[in-house]
Amino acid sequence: MKFDLNFGLDKRRKIIAASGILSLGLLSTQLVPFYLTYKFIYGLTFLAYLLSLWALWEGVSKLKAVVLMILPTFFALAVASYYFLLPVRWLTRLPVAAVFAVTFYTLLLSQNVFNVASIRTIPLYRAASTTVFILTLLTSYLLFNVMFSFNMFFVWNGVWVFLISFPLILHVVWSIDMEGLSSLVLVYSLLLSLVLAEAGLALSFWPISHTMASLVLSTLLFVTLGISTHALRDRLGRGVAWEYAGWGIVVFLIAVVATSWTG
Numbered sequence: 001m002k003f004d005l006n007f008g009l010d011k012r013r014k015i016i017a018a019s020g021i022l023s024l025g026l027l028s029t030q031l032v033p034f035y036l037t038y039k040f041i042y043g044l045t046f047l048a049y050l051l052s053l054w055a056l057w058e059g060v061s062k063l064k065a066v067v068l069m070i071l072p073t074f075f076a077l078a079v080a081s082y083y084f085l086l087p088v089r090w091l092t093r094l095p096v097a098a099v100f101a102v103t104f105y106t107l108l109l110s111q112n113v114f115n116v117a118s119i120r121t122i123p124l125y126r127a128a129s130t131t132v133f134i135l136t137l138l139t140s141y142l143l144f145n146v147m148f149s150f151n152m153f154f155v156w157n158g159v160w161v162f163l164i165s166f167p168l169i170l171h172v173v174w175s176i177d178m179e180g181l182s183s184l185v186l187v188y189s190l191l192l193s194l195v196l197a198e199a200g201l202a203l204s205f206w207p208i209s210h211t212m213a214s215l216v217l218s219t220l221l222f223v224t225l226g227i228s229t230h231a232l233r234d235r236l237g238r239g240v241a242w243e244y245a246g247w248g249i250v251v252f253l254i255a256v257v258a259t260s261w262t263g
Contacts, residue, residue: 011058015108018051022076023101029083030093041080048076048104056112059119063180068111070171074164075107075135078142085149107135118178132175133225136168137218144200144214154204161200161217166193172225176232188232192224208259219251 009017025044032040052072053065060068079100086092113128143164147157170189174181199220203213223244230236 005054005057011055011112014055015105015112018055018108019101019105021051022048022104023097026080026083026100027093027097029080030090037084041077041084044080045073045077049073052108052111055108056115059115064115064118067171067174067181068115070167071132071136071139072104072107072111074143074168075104075139078139078146081146082142085146103135106131110135114175114178129175133172133229136172136225137222140164140168140221141214141218144217145210148210148213154201157204158197158201162193162197165196165221166190169193169221169225172229173232176229184232188228192221192228195224196221206259208255212255212258216251216255219248223248 006014022044025047029040049069049072052069053060056068079096083093083096086096110128110131113122113124114132116122117125117128144161147160147164152160166189169192170181170185173185173188177185196217199217203216206213208216226244227236227241230240
């Protein structure tokens with residue numbers, strides 16, 4: 001008798017099940033002792049990868065099993081890590097877990113669109129790309145915020161910004177054509193990640209709050225990645241470039257004004 005790993009569920013129901021299980025896992029952090037915090041985060045992150053792979057299993061190649069699962073895994077890691085920074089009360093964490101469930105469900109639907117779009121053209125690709133781009137920025141912001149909260153040596157800030165940025169950027173750049181990890185995809189991902197890492201190093205010396213530093217880095221990711229993806233799609237014009245640059249300038253000015261230069 002052959003065991004059915006789908007448990008009789010279609011793809012949409014598997015996505016719902018995966019989102020529900022992970023949100024319950026997130027809620028259970030209320031019951032986890034503090035000394036088990038890191039182990040729990042790692043376990044929930046690994047579970048997110050396995051459940052995402054299970055939900056999207058049909059048509060997933062070896063390459064997609066890695067690249068396509070980057071954002072769901074990193075998003076779960078970001079929310080789980082940031083979740084422990086929230087006040088320990090149900091009134092705060094219950095709504096966050098509910099929002100996480102809905103967002104993760106939307107994310108897996110978008111990843112499923114990418115999975116299908118790599119085989120044939122479908123009209124939902126643009127909406128999925130927008131969703132993934134926004135969630136990439138949100139994921140980076142949460143991870144940068146958690147990273148800065150450790151108050152590490154400036155060199156480690158640069159290293160961790162690179163390690164966080166590279167997979168997220170790689171996923172977005174790959175999703176443009178989804179024809180494999182070409183040298184162009186790797187070079188773009190590497191260069192943009194190095195730019196973010198250098199900015200992370202610079203922010204380590206700036207007397208700025210963790211929240212604002214994370215916002216500056218995420219905005220830089222928004223600007224560089226947005227311009228790069230438009231360039232790769234041959235849609236980059238002067239107006240588009242200035243639109244992205246304008247948002248970057250606004251956030252930078254806000255950061256300067258919000259900085260406590262007197263300590």
